[in-house]
Amino acid sequence: MSDNVYMPYLMKITDIRDETPDTRTYRLEFTNPEDAKKFTFKAGQFGLYSAFGGGESTFCVASSPTREGYIECTFRVMGRVTTQLRNMNIGDIVGFRGPYGNSFPIEEKFYGKNITFIAGGIGLAPVRCVIWNILDLRDKFKDVNIVYGARTYQDLVYKHEIEEWEKRKDVNLVKTLDPGGDKAEYGCSGWNGKMGFVPTVLKESGIKGDNGVAVVCGPPIMIKLTLPVLKELGFAEENTFTTLENKMKCGIGKCGRCNVGSFYVCKHGPVLSAAELAQLPDEY
Amino acid sequence: MEQLIQKAKDLLSKKEVDAIIGYCATGKDEAKPALIYQAEDAGELIFNDRCYNNLAVYLTRKDVKKLKKIGIVAKGCDIRAIVNLIIENQIDREKVYIIGMTCNGVVKPGSKYASLKSGKCDVCKVRNPHLADLVIGDKVTEQVPMDKKIKHADLEEFEKKTREEKWQFWVDQLSRCIRCNACRQACPMCYCNRCIVDYNTPQWIDTRSNPKGGMAWNLVRAYHLSGRCIDCSECERVCPVNIPLMLLNRTLQEEVQRSFDFEAGYDLEACPPLTVFKKDDKENFIR
Amino acid sequence: MADVFLTHDKARELLIHLSANGVEAFGPVEKDGIHIIEKIHEQSPINFDYFITTNSIKEALFPRYEKILSYKISQEGVEVEDVPLDKSIVIMGGHPCDAASIPLMEKLFGWDYKDKFFLKRRENSVVITLACEEADNDCFCTSLGYSPRGEVGSDILLERVSDNGWKVKTLTDKGKNFAKEYADYFQSSLEADKKYPKLADKDVPVQFDPKKVKKWIDGHFEDSLWEKIASNCWSCAACTYVCPTCHCFDITDDATMWSGIRTKNWDACTLPYFTLHASMHNPREEHFQRYRQRINHKYSIYVNLFEAVSCTGCGRCSRACGARVNILEAVKMIDNAAGGK
Numbered sequence: 001m002s003d004n005v006y007m008p009y010l011m012k013i014t015d016i017r018d019e020t021p022d023t024r025t026y027r028l029e030f031t032n033p034e035d036a037k038k039f040t041f042k043a044g045q046f047g048l049y050s051a052f053g054g055g056e057s058t059f060c061v062a063s064s065p066t067r068e069g070y071i072e073c074t075f076r077v078m079g080r081v082t083t084q085l086r087n088m089n090i091g092d093i094v095g096f097r098g099p100y101g102n103s104f105p106i107e108e109k110f111y112g113k114n115i116t117f118i119a120g121g122i123g124l125a126p127v128r129c130v131i132w133n134i135l136d137l138r139d140k141f142k143d144v145n146i147v148y149g150a151r152t153y154q155d156l157v158y159k160h161e162i163e164e165w166e167k168r169k170d171v172n173l174v175k176t177l178d179p180g181g182d183k184a185e186y187g188c189s190g191w192n193g194k195m196g197f198v199p200t201v202l203k204e205s206g207i208k209g210d211n212g213v214a215v216v217c218g219p220p221i222m223i224k225l226t227l228p229v230l231k232e233l234g235f236a237e238e239n240t241f242t243t244l245e246n247k248m249k250c251g252i253g254k255c256g257r258c259n260v261g262s263f264y265v266c267k268h269g270p271v272l273s274a275a276e277l278a279q280l281p282d283e284y
Numbered sequence: 285m286e287q288l289i290q291k292a293k294d295l296l297s298k299k300e301v302d303a304i305i306g307y308c309a310t311g312k313d314e315a316k317p318a319l320i321y322q323a324e325d326a327g328e329l330i331f332n333d334r335c336y337n338n339l340a341v342y343l344t345r346k347d348v349k350k351l352k353k354i355g356i357v358a359k360g361c362d363i364r365a366i367v368n369l370i371i372e373n374q375i376d377r378e379k380v381y382i383i384g385m386t387c388n389g390v391v392k393p394g395s396k397y398a399s400l401k402s403g404k405c406d407v408c409k410v411r412n413p414h415l416a417d418l419v420i421g422d423k424v425t426e427q428v429p430m431d432k433k434i435k436h437a438d439l440e441e442f443e444k445k446t447r448e449e450k451w452q453f454w455v456d457q458l459s460r461c462i463r464c465n466a467c468r469q470a471c472p473m474c475y476c477n478r479c480i481v482d483y484n485t486p487q488w489i490d491t492r493s494n495p496k497g498g499m500a501w502n503l504v505r506a507y508h509l510s511g512r513c514i515d516c517s518e519c520e521r522v523c524p525v526n527i528p529l530m531l532l533n534r535t536l537q538e539e540v541q542r543s544f545d546f547e548a549g550y551d552l553e554a555c556p557p558l559t560v561f562k563k564d565d566k567e568n569f570i571r
Numbered sequence: 572m573a574d575v576f577l578t579h580d581k582a583r584e585l586l587i588h589l590s591a592n593g594v595e596a597f598g599p600v601e602k603d604g605i606h607i608i609e610k611i612h613e614q615s616p617i618n619f620d621y622f623i624t625t626n627s628i629k630e631a632l633f634p635r636y637e638k639i640l641s642y643k644i645s646q647e648g649v650e651v652e653d654v655p656l657d658k659s660i661v662i663m664g665g666h667p668c669d670a671a672s673i674p675l676m677e678k679l680f681g682w683d684y685k686d687k688f689f690l691k692r693r694e695n696s697v698v699i700t701l702a703c704e705e706a707d708n709d710c711f712c713t714s715l716g717y718s719p720r721g722e723v724g725s726d727i728l729l730e731r732v733s734d735n736g737w738k739v740k741t742l743t744d745k746g747k748n749f750a751k752e753y754a755d756y757f758q759s760s761l762e763a764d765k766k767y768p769k770l771a772d773k774d775v776p777v778q779f780d781p782k783k784v785k786k787w788i789d790g791h792f793e794d795s796l797w798e799k800i801a802s803n804c805w806s807c808a809a810c811t812y813v814c815p816t817c818h819c820f821d822i823t824d825d826a827t828m829w830s831g832i833r834t835k836n837w838d839a840c841t842l843p844y845f846t847l848h849a850s851m852h853n854p855r856e857e858h859f860q861r862y863r864q865r866i867n868h869k870y871s872i873y874v875n876l877f878e879a880v881s882c883t884g885c886g887r888c889s890r891a892c893g894a895r896v897n898i899l900e901a902v903k904m905i906d907n908a909a910g911g912k
Contacts, residue, residue, distance in 0.1 A: 002653050003685070003687050004639065004640065004653050004654070004687060005684045005685060005686060005687070006639045006640060006822070006833070006835070007640060007651065007653060008651065010648070010649055010651065012648075031648065050824075050833075052642050052644055052649050052824070052826065052831060053644070053824055053826035053827075053828075053831050054824060055822065055823050055824040055833075056822055056824075056833075076849075078849035078850070079484055079485055079849050080484040080485045080486070080487060082849070083485060093648045093649040095649075095651070219850075220852065245848070246846065246848070246854065247845075247846050247847065247848055247849075249820070249821055249822045249838075250820070250822065252683070252684035252686075253679075253682050253683060253684065254679060254680060254682070254684070254686055254818070254820070255819055255820050255821070255822070255838070256818060256819035256820075256840060256868070257819060257838070257840070257845055257846055259868075259872065260854070261792065261867070261872065262871070262872045262875040262876065264876075267682075267683065281792040281793075282792075282793075283792075283854050283855065283860065283864075284854050310895055310897065310900075311708065311900070312708050314895065315895075316803060316894065316895030316896075317803040317894055317895070318802065318803060319802045319803065337893070337894065337895075341805060342803075342805070345805070345858065346856070346857065346858075347857060347858070460602070462626070462635060462812045462837070463635075463808075463812075463837070464807055464808040464809040464811075464812045464839070465807045465808055465842060466807040466808070466809040466891075466893055468807070469805040469806055469807035470805060470807070470893050470894070478844075482843075482844045487823075490825070491821065491823060491836065492635070492636040492823065492825075492834060492836045493635035493636055493836065493837060494635075494636055518893070521893060522807070522809065522893025522894075524625055524626075524809045524812070524813055524891045525602075525605065525607065525625065525626075526602070526603045526604060526605050528603075
């Protein structure tokens with residue numbers, strides 16, 4: 001093993017799924033079987049994915065640690081790296097450094113509880129990792145609620161999986177689109193979910209915070225508006241978790257750009273409870 | 285000074301401006317830019333030959349742009365910048381109250397206060413403010429008449445070099461660039477919301493402090509300033525590694541003067557030639 | 572042990588000899604009126620008559636840009652190659668405020684994940700420091716517990732005894748071995764001039780209490796004082812790039828179709844786009860927020876993480892700032908705001 005902490009694993013793209021016009025999911029498998037054998041990660045961790053020639057970009061691992069042998073990542077085309085990644089095909093090689101950061105305290109805090117997931121847009125990616133982690137160990141938890149919303153029908157990611165969760169008897173799924181998001185121009189025909197913003201829909205969902213743990217992920221504004229609703233529903237701040245997203249370059253606490261006060265998102269995060277979040281300076 | 289402080293107090297207390305950009309003293313017999321928001325702080329304002337900063341750079345800073353009206357203490361060279369900012373629609377003439385200062389030049393080269401090696405004041409034609417709401421200070425004699433074309437001595441000297449020598453000179457100088465962006469941030473004409481070096485799709489300019497990046501960055505910046513540079517020499521003064529950036533800017537300035545008979549920042553009605561389109565342009569590729 | 576001395580001429584010869592023999596030798600050169608620390612080659616105009624170099628010795632251990640890996644792309648896939656770091660390094664010409672930054676940077680680069688690019692370079696280097704003979708109003712090393720004649724981080728300390736030479740103080744085994752290996756360049760006597768040493772700790776007065784400063788910062792993230800402190804900051808990176816302890820960097824690729832390198836390059840929290848998200852959201856939108864980060868990082872965050880202030884009081888940032896933002900003034904304003912205890 002190299003002593004160079006910036007050295008990536010080489011991974012091969014083995015599956016591609018276009019989630020939305022500008023969002024893609026790749027399934028990646030290690031090219032070196034030795035790496036695959038040694039590799040483990042936990043729900044909530046992230047990595048740096050590189051398109052050789054373009055550079056590195058940070059995304060969470062979107063697949064569950066219970067599904068071994070591969071990892072998945074979902075990204076939106078935004079800049080140089082993601083544009084280059086988007087142009088790749090099955091069989092192409094990408095770099096991966098990780099897993100980095102902390103994880104959701106599933107064993108410590110989630111076992112035996114009612115679990116509620118709240119996600120907006122591409123924010124479902126980190127949440128999806130936990131969802132599958134929990135569904136794969138379903139009997140260890142009580143009720144499972146998923147509240148997922150997006151701006152428009154077109155912006156819903158993991159559409160197949162949403163359908164699958166919807167069909168399951170042991171999952172309560174509430175899906176919603178922002179007002180106006182069900183127009184035909186977004187590829188929508190006969191929307192059977194709710195219409196409205198995630199915090200409002202959550203409030204009216206009948207979900208209760210008793211003996212509950214919540215996982216929230218989405219755009220900053222959604223998180224800011226959802227946290228008070230969760231409190232209202234009775235979720236303890238210590239049992240409400242989110243992940244912080246900040247620009248990162250190294251992922252390992254060196255490059256100095258992801259910190260919010262003394263909290264280095266890459267080292268102390270990205271997962272933190274609402275109680276911890278309230279302690280941070282407002283600079284994220 | 286009395287008059288400056290009094291005027292600033294008036295403007296601020298009557299709420300004619302939200303803030304005044306001026307100079308105040310540092311602890312070391314120097315002057316530094318200061319943004320004064322309260323009338324009671326106006327007493328801090330000073331003006332002397334150490335006031336070399338071009339304060340027009342603050343007019344386009346995000347927080348200053350949000351203000352309704354702003355006062356600015358300005359020497360002739362600063363006013364040239366303000367003129368150009370008005371022409372390029374970056375600021376409204378109505379939004380700026382210009383307190384023009386007559387000026388006999390700021391610290392000279394070799395002074396212990398600042399390394400103004402190209403002597404920005406040698407070629408100054410605007411020791412008396414050419415656009416102001418109020419002029420403070422006695423009228424001073426202009427050293428260079430407005431209609432005289434002047435060429436800086438450094439440039440004369442540089443032009444004697446051969447092509448190869450010139451190239452080698454710039455390779456040496458620009459590879460020293462540490463890419464701190466001080467030149468850009470100090471430049472009143474560098475106001476782009478997103479500078480070309482901050483783009484990465486595509487990445488036009490290498491962001492690294494290597495010879496390639498240093499060369500690309502400084503040349504692109506110089507080109508973007510051609511016909512727009514108002515000769516304040518701030519980029520050169522603030523460069524931590526003393527790259528003679530004004531030599532580069534003046535080379536292009538000379539080119540613009542030769543081709544278009546234009547100098548930036550004197551006339552509110554005259555647009556920098558490379559920013560306008562004219563049907564009678566003498567080059568036919570543009571028509 | 573008998574006294575050992577080194578003259579400027581011999582030091583110059585030594586640096587050039589080292590650079591000619593495969594050692595990465597860094598020393599002070601005079602260029603267009605300023606002194607900077609840079610890699611020495613045969614023609615370098617090495618000069619030791621300066622108050623302080625514009626840049627710090629950071630150049631040597633954490634270069635402006637540095638290859639961290641290279642790769643080849645072919646039809647078969649990608650091949651990534653590591654970068655060997657085996658060159659010896661000699662750094663001469665920094666002051667105690669430069670050398671003191673090394674143990675500080677070591678904490679960060681060794682925090683959990685070991686960044687070999689800094690750590691290995693550090694391991695391979697001999698740090699030869701010049702004790703200060705001059706200080707200006709921007710100097711404040713003593714306020715942070717350092718000294719103009721301090722030994723922290725150095726392997727050898729050179730104390731000026733005459734206009735053209737120093738008394739050599741070897742501080743570590745590395746320093747001793749170096750002095751032994753290059754004994755030819757050192758000498759056993761040198762006529763001392765009474766005017767040296769010119770500077771003692773008391774000549775650089777203590778001006779604030781970093782503990783008090785930290786305490787204030789921790790309780791005042793939102794405070795109008797920050798806007799006042801940084802009111803004239805125009806957000807360039809001159810301060811951070813000349814700073815011996817600023818360590819933020821970017822990672823970028825430089826590639827053609829079939830091969831490329833990945834590099835670690837200096838970057839700075841004071842630059843507007845440092846923290847900009849791809850979504851265009853920027854957690855530090857305003858100039859004062861960025862400057863706050865710089866002070867906060869040095870005087871509070873670093874203390875929380877590594878129990879040390881990440882500033883050595885060299886004053887380079889103040890000297891380099893074209894807008895005349897002065898770190899000492901800033902910290903003193905905070906110290907004042909913190910009041911009595």
